[in-house]
Amino acid sequence: MPPSLQKELKKRGPFDSVEQEAMLALMRTTDLLENRLARLFRDYGLTLTQYNVLRILRGEGKPMPCLEIAERMIQVAPAITRVVDQLLKLELITKTQSSSDRRVFEIELTPAAAKLLKRMDQPVLDLHASLLKSVNKSDLRTMIRTLGVVRSGVQG
Amino acid sequence: MPPSLQKELKKRGPFDSVEQEAMLALMRTTDLLENRLARLFRDYGLTLTQYNVLRILRGEGKPMPCLEIAERMIQVAPAITRVVDQLLKLELITKTQSSSDRRVFEIELTPAAAKLLKRMDQPVLDLHASLLKSVNKSDLRTMIRTLGVVRSGVQG
DNA sequence: TGCCGAAAGTTTACATATAAACTATTTGGC
DNA sequence: GCCAAATAGTTTATATGTAAACTTTCGGCA
Numbered sequence: 001m002p003p004s005l006q007k008e009l010k011k012r013g014p015f016d017s018v019e020q021e022a023m024l025a026l027m028r029t030t031d032l033l034e035n036r037l038a039r040l041f042r043d044y045g046l047t048l049t050q051y052n053v054l055r056i057l058r059g060e061g062k063p064m065p066c067l068e069i070a071e072r073m074i075q076v077a078p079a080i081t082r083v084v085d086q087l088l089k090l091e092l093i094t095k096t097q098s099s100s101d102r103r104v105f106e107i108e109l110t111p112a113a114a115k116l117l118k119r120m121d122q123p124v125l126d127l128h129a130s131l132l133k134s135v136n137k138s139d140l141r142t143m144i145r146t147l148g149v150v151r152s153g154v155q156g
Numbered sequence: 157m158p159p160s161l162q163k164e165l166k167k168r169g170p171f172d173s174v175e176q177e178a179m180l181a182l183m184r185t186t187d188l189l190e191n192r193l194a195r196l197f198r199d200y201g202l203t204l205t206q207y208n209v210l211r212i213l214r215g216e217g218k219p220m221p222c223l224e225i226a227e228r229m230i231q232v233a234p235a236i237t238r239v240v241d242q243l244l245k246l247e248l249i250t251k252t253q254s255s256s257d258r259r260v261f262e263i264e265l266t267p268a269a270a271k272l273l274k275r276m277d278q279p280v281l282d283l284h285a286s287l288l289k290s291v292n293k294s295d296l297r298t299m300i301r302t303l304g305v306v307r308s309g310v311q312g
Numbered sequence: 313t314g315c316c317g318a319a320a321g322t323t324t325a326c327a328t329a330t331a332a333a334c335t336a337t338t339t340g341g342c
Numbered sequence: 343g344c345c346a347a348a349t350a351g352t353t354t355a356t357a358t359g360t361a362a363a364c365t366t367t368c369g370g371c372a
Contacts, residue, residue: 016277019284022296023189025303030186031230032310033179038360047327067350074184076330081352086327103337103350128175134309135302140178143302146295147181153290154188194330203357223320235359237322242357259320259367315372323364334353341346 033131040127044120045090049073049083051120054092054113063106065098092116189287196283200276201246205229205239207276210248210269219262221254248272 038048046054056072057064070080084107087093092113098104109117132140171177194204202210212228213220226236240263243249248269254260265273288296 016281017284018293018296018300019288020281022288022300023193023284025300026182026186026189028230029303029306030182032307033182035360036310037179049328065350074187075328077351078331078353079329082328101338101350105351125172125176128173128179131310132175132178132306135305137174139302139305140174143299144174144178144181146291146299147185149291149295150185150288151188154192154287191330205358221320231358232360233321234323234361238358257320257368261321313372315370317368317370319366319368321365321367323362325361325363327359329358330356332354334351336350336352338349339347342344 036127036131037124040123041120044116046116049079050087050090050092053080053083053087054109054117057093057107057109058114058117063096063108065104066107069107087113192283192287193280196279197276200272202272205235206243206246206248209236209239209243210265210273213249213263213265214270214273219252219264221260222263225263243269 034048041048041051044051052073053069056069066080066084067077069084070077073080084093084095088095092110094108094110095105096108098106135143171180190204197204197207200207208229209225212225222236222240223233225240226233229236240249240251244251248266250264250266251261252264254262291299
């Protein structure tokens with residue numbers, strides 16, 4: 001059935017579907033939040049990606065191969081290679097070839113990095129809280145649950 | 157029950173706060189969704205950003221200055237300059253200097269772009285629906301509302 | 313009229329993401 | 343033991359995002 005002329009001329013609604021609206025809301029909101037986080041990290045001389053790598057290393061508590069870091073970042077390998085190079089230059093990590101498997105390079109935090117992370121902990125927590133202060137914790141948990149459902153639906 | 161983000165990321169300790177968990181859930185989920193969208197657009201020879209610019213132009217229905225496009229993308233001017241150049245090369249837009257204000261360049265869709273967009277409409281709608289099929293519409297609306305609260309809280 | 317600040321875009325520099333091709337090393341079969 | 347496939351990581355190419363400096367043009371105001 002051809003669409004009526006009236007419908008064709010009717011101004012396009014803001015969204016074609018709830019799903020599309022949700023998608024745009026997610027993208028815009030996340031972009032906004034990431035910008036604010038990046039701004040804080042810049043005050044400490046780090047980018048968001050660099051900080052994430054350091055956080056992962058601290059969470060692990062021992063040396064990690066590059067690709068294992070990449071996996072946890074949900075990133076592709078080449079991105080990690082570059083970040084590792086930068087962090088090396090900043091002397092926030094060390095990179096040593098594994099003796100048991102010489103394809104592997106073990107990445108480890110330096111004491112300077114541990115100190116830097118510790119100094120950033122409270123400001124980061126505060127910023128997280130501040131950015132989401134307008135939403136009560138119950139609604140946050142609901143959103144976290146919904147986002148989990150989205151991810152499991154996409155991956156499956 | 158959806159897998160917890162904590163487990164997905166193999167993080168050892170608990171999250172430091174609900175806010176942090178929400179932040180990570182948002183970033184990871186959005187990243188996943190954007191990747192899938194980008195994959196579809198690539199099939200049509202477009203990047204996500206290029207598609208968004210074309211969508212905005214179609215939504216407006218008449219020529220637009222560069223910076224007005226940038227505003228709607230929540231982007232910075234230089235990014236638009238580049239994507240406009242690319243779309244020009246693809247002959248999907250035209251760029252003409254305004255006669256009333258010669259600082260301004262009016263960007264307009266070509267017929268080829270309109271045709272391309274029309275061809276993409278249904279696949280894009282379908283993908284949106286497919287990516288979010290695991291969440292019922294009521295939960296989606298709740299999430300959209302929560303995300304709106306987040307944005308208003310951050311900007312204010 | 314002429315100057316000065318603001319606005320529209322561009323350019324440059326740097327950080328990052330993805331894909332694809334490549335190197336080096338290990339491992340599994342035969 | 344040797345060769346093929348798999349794995350860890352790098353390199354290159356293209357796209358994007360942000361910041362900062364710069365150009366051209368417009369408009370207000372003395």
